[in-house]
Amino acid sequence: MKFLELSEIHQVTIGVVKKIIDICKNQNIKYFVMYGSLIGAVRHKGFIPWDDDFDIIMLRPEYERFMNYCYTHKEELKPYQLINRYTNENYPFNISRFCDCRYEMIRDDGEENAGMGIFVDIYPFDGLGNNPMSMMDKFILKKFFLITCLNYATIQKINTKNDGVLKSACKRLIWGICHAIGxxxxxxxxxxxxxxxxxxxxxxxxxxxxDQxxxxxxKDWFNNPIMMEFEGMKVAVPDKYHEILSIVYGNYMELPTPDKRIPSHEYKIIKI
Structure with missing residues (x-):
């Protein structure tokens, strides 16, 4: 079993990104490169050298249009496929992934790969009202509760290896309740x-x-995309990318320490 090198994963991921861009261009769907991939575009004009995925966001209406297109054009999109909780009940996340299914993900964390190959993360952005600071504590607390419970209900087993007796018992109780609810x-x-x-x-x-x-x-920061170079192609990024990256990462132009320059996902990729 030959695992792909990170550089090979990058090359295949570029193909996945180009397919998403083609769909968005043909269907007039607005997307934005985001998170680590946005740092890559700004700081490296491509992938962060140790990054192992690609991140895109769409506002909810655009996201739903993209999802519906993929649902109704499933056969003609092959070998690419949209995977989420609605297309595969074993899929463990609340965002969608657009995958090249000529490749297979080999996970070492005990979870199923849910049909995922080499993928691009697609995050939906939802409305947060007009004065969020007045209610964000309660909103974030409820978000934390729901996503935590959903995660417990999804995983088949919990890791209590390094937990004490009381913490282990509490985690198992919560896991059991969340599974019972479904x-x-x-x-x-x-x-x-x-x-x-x-x-x-x-x-x-x-x-x-x-995430919790x-x-x-x-929302206006996602009205006007500008084009930026990424591995020799042009991708859409928010015109307020500096404000966005500063909120998420602080000084995003500063490289992390060498011990943190590692891929973030615990899986390997093989070609089918």
Whole structure:
């Protein structure tokens, strides 16, 4: 079994990105490069050398249009495929991944690969109202609760190896309760929660369905994409990329220490 080198993963990922861009261009769907990939575009004009994936965001209406296109053109998109909780019940995340399924993910964390190959993360941004600072504590607390419970309901086993007796017992109890309620119920609650605010009426947006924390951005920052070089191609980035990256990372132009320059995912890739 020959695992792909990071440089090979990068090359295949570029093909996945180009396919997404083609769909967005043909369907007039607005996307933005985000997170580590946005740092890569700004700082490296390509991948951060140790990064192992690619991140895109879409505002919820654009995200839904992209999802629907992929659902209705599934056969003609092959070998590319959109994978999320609605296309594969074993998929463990609340965002979608657009994958090149000529490759297979080999996970070493005990979770199923859910059909994922080499992928691009696609994050939906939902509305956060017009004055989020007045209610963000409660909102983030509820987000943390729902996503934690959904994660517990999804995983087949929990790691209590380094936990004490009391902590281990609590984790097992929570895991049991969340499984008893079922991940479909938690998913429905998360869908209802993400619709707390109408994105069309919101001044602020953020990714409600991912991670326990929450970064808050002005929706207007995602109105006007500018084109930036990334590994020899042009990709759309927010015109307020400096403000966005400063919120998420602080001094994003400063390289991390050498011990942190490692891929963030615990899996390997093979060609099928």
């Amino acid at each position: 991940k479909k119920r938690w998913l429905r609650l998360l869908v209802k929660f993400r619709n707390t605010y109408d994105i069309n009426e919101s001044k602020y947006v953020g990714c409600v369905v991912w 924390g929450l970064f808050i951005f002005e």
